[in-house]
Amino acid sequence: MGLSRLVSRCNIEPVFSCRKRSDKRWQRNSFLAVSTLALLASVKSIAAEDGAEIAAQRIGSGNPSIGKEKSDAGRCQECHGADGNSSDAKIPNHAGQYAAYLVKQLSDFQSGARRHEIMTIMAEDLSTADMADIGAYFANLKIMQGDGGDNPLGRHLFVNGDQAREIPACVSCHGDSGKGRIADSVIYPVIGGQRKIYLRSQLVNWKLGDRKNSPGGVMNKIAKSLSDDEIEALADYISGL
Ligand code: HEC
Ligand code: HEC
The missing domain is CATH 1.10.760.10 (Cytochrome c-like domain)
Structure with a gap:
């Protein structure tokens, strides 16, 4: 298909x-691994x-x-x-x-x-x-390191969220510098150092509901409250972490 x-x-x-994988080298080597x-x-x-x-x-x-x-x-x-x-x-x-x-x-x-x-x-x-x-x-590879800007609006939302609009701080789930964590068997991915354009596209996808696979729809709720300028600022700041 x-x-x-x-x-x-x-x-x-x-x-x-993107040629599809066709050979079976993996299976042959699997027994060798420690x-x-x-x-x-x-x-x-x-x-x-x-x-x-x-x-x-x-x-x-x-x-x-x-x-x-x-x-x-x-x-x-x-x-x-x-x-x-x-x-x-x-x-x-x-x-x-x-x-x-x-x-x-x-x-x-x-x-x-x-x-x-x-x-x-x-x-x-x-x-x-x-x-x-x-x-x-x-x-197992050296963790991603970004090259985005130190965006003040992005930093503010990342660290503090916006209580008046019930936007939780990103850091509270995604961890220090957005380097991810696992807590209560929920996996919070590494976002610090991720590609800026990719981050922006995912936040837009969550906002529009084109992506809806986060537990309890948490990322849809958060992204719906963000303006386009805030998404841009967050993507810029987070990719620089
Ligand atoms: C032709 C390019 C291409 C190839 C080959 C490719 N990917 Fe991807 N991958 C992408 C793109 C583009 C995305 C972003 C998808 C989106 O925007 O939702 C992605 C997203 C992902 C994600 C989600 C990452 C995240 O942070 O949420 C995973 C996991 C992934 N790929 C794993 C793989 C694996 C494993 C393979 C090999 C079996 C693979 N990819 C092969 C282009 C590729
Ligand atoms: C209540 C916890 C929580 C908060 C707060 C939170 N996130 Fe998330 N976020 C998640 C979870 C869980 C996922 C993984 C979703 C999945 O499994 O597909 C995620 C996924 C993401 C992804 C997708 C990463 C990828 O590689 O595709 C981005 C981008 C993201 N969050 C950005 C943010 C931003 C920006 C904020 C702050 C405005 C934020 N998150 C706040 C829990 C949270």
Whole structure:
């Protein structure tokens, strides 16, 4: 389904040079891999304990080295970058993103809970293990660092929200510098350092209801209260974190 449409799109737009994964290198290599969690546990020093725990939580249950193979063969790296930083402003960075968040999005693309022409096709035949491994690969990379501006309006909303309009502070969920966290089994993705154009498009999508896969519709409620100028300011500030 849709593959010929994707392929023709790939030919028209060079950035979408997205051949579908066809070989099975991943399966062949999977048995070679060592559990990274076990590795992490064994090298964990007392001083680095907190950092290692957060890193392990970020990576989750997948295997980064298998995920490297899978995301290469699956051509994910072609768009999302081998270092997890994309070269196209419309394509999100995954570097240092919580694996569990990436897995959730991939399942949402599969189920149709989140829609995107290309990602629906890219996610189509990934197994749960594929998603976990690919997520682990990207989560294990040096966390995304942005180059946006220090936008005062964006900073104000990010840090304080706007109580009069019942807009909660972004930092209260997305964590310090927007570097994400998992709390009460809800995954708050890394947004600090994400591509500005991508951030803006997602906030607009939440606002218009084109994206509605956040738990309890929380992001739709928040984005509906934001003006276009505020969305622009937030995207600018957050991408600079
Ligand atoms: C042809 C380019 C392209 C390829 C190849 C591609 N992606 Fe994407 N991906 C995108 C774009 C564009 C988006 C943004 C979708 C949107 O705007 O909603 C995206 C979004 C995502 C998201 C959601 C990220 C977030 O922050 O919410 C995940 C997860 C993802 N891709 C994983 C993958 C994986 C895994 C593969 C390989 C199997 C892959 N992508 C291959 C272009 C691509
Ligand atoms: C009450 C908690 C909460 C607050 C407050 C919150 N968010 Fe979110 N946000 C979430 C959750 C949960 C998700 C993940 C949704 C999903 O699973 O698809 C998310 C997702 C996002 C995404 C999509 C990231 C991606 O990679 O696609 C953006 C952008 C975002 N939030 C921006 C903001 C901004 C800007 C603010 C402040 C105005 C904010 N959020 C406040 C909980 C929150």
